[in-house]
Amino acid sequence: MDRExxxxxxxxxxxxxxxxxxxxxxxxxxxxxxxxxxxxxxxxRPRFSLVVGTDITSVGQARVAKGSSEAVxxxxxxxxxxxxxDVVAFNPPYLPSGLVEDRVVDGGRGGVEVxxxxxxxxxxxxxxxxxIYVLLSDQGDxxxxxxxxxxxxxxxxxAARAKLFFESLLVYxxxxxxxxx
Numbered sequence: 001m002d003r004e005x006x007x008x009x010x011x012x013x014x015x016x017x018x019x020x021x022x023x024x025x026x027x028x029x030x031x032x033x034x035x036x037x038x039x040x041x042x043x044x045r046p047r048f049s050l051v052v053g054t055d056i057t058s059v060g061q062a063r064v065a066k067g068s069s070e071a072v073x074x075x076x077x078x079x080x081x082x083x084x085x086d087v088v089a090f091n092p093p094y095l096p097s098g099l100v101e102d103r104v105v106d107g108g109r110g111g112v113e114v115x116x117x118x119x120x121x122x123x124x125x126x127x128x129x130x131x132i133y134v135l136l137s138d139q140g141d142x143x144x145x146x147x148x149x150x151x152x153x154x155x156x157x158x159a160a161r162a163k164l165f166f167e168s169l170l171v172y173x174x175x176x177x178x179x180x181x
Contacts, residue, residue: 013162014169018091018135019043021160021171025133027086031125033076033118034090048087054079077121088122090115091135111140116148119174123154132174133159137167146172153177 018040026047035041035053044051056075077088092115115134122132136142149156153176160171 013164014091014135014137015039017160017162017169018089018133018171021133021135021173022087022089025087025131029085030087030089031077031080031085031122032089033122034092036091040089040091044089052085076118077125080125082124083127084125086127086130087133088126088130089133090118090122092118110144111137112142112145112148115140115145119149122174123176128176130175133171134174135169135171137169139167142170149174 015037022040022044025044028048029050030044030048030052032040032044032051032053035055038053041051041053054075054077097109097111115136119132119134122134126132136145146156149172155175155177156172158170159173162169
């Protein structure tokens with residue numbers, strides 16, 4: 001994965017896959033956790049009343065990525081109230097690593113440790129009937145991630161997939177399971 005000197009992720013195959021997976025998704029409000037270059041925010045803007053992105057990047061990069069969306073300098077979604085967004089999307093660092101040395105790509109043990117932290121925040125800020133989209137690599141522990149979701153009472157389905165030379169990338173759609181009253 002390429003990086004710009006600023007530590008921001010350069011759009012690549014994973015960005016294109018996330019944009020494709022979200023191409024028919026619309027609603028009132030959407031949050032992208034870790035907006036990076038702003039490419040996904042830009043693609044979402046026409047289909048939502050409010051599009052917000054968070055990242056831990058510099059103020060200058062946030063201004064560049066912002067475009068017609070709101071950019072917030074924050075770690076994950078820690079600055080938002082519970083149940084704020086209809087849709088939350090994130091393409092987190094997902095490569096397996098013993099130590100997180102490169103915050104742009106290293107996903108921790110099994111490549112899912114960082115994505116699970118993003119998911120925890122996403123579950124807090126998404127509305128009860130909202131949807132979460134996460135992009136992961138088959139180089140990571142997908143079975144562990146899916147088991148974590150199912151064990152937490154979530155529904156998870158594959159929304160998009162791309163086969164690359166050395167890995168497959170998957171976008172999962174995650175929702176809360178509906179309970180009968």
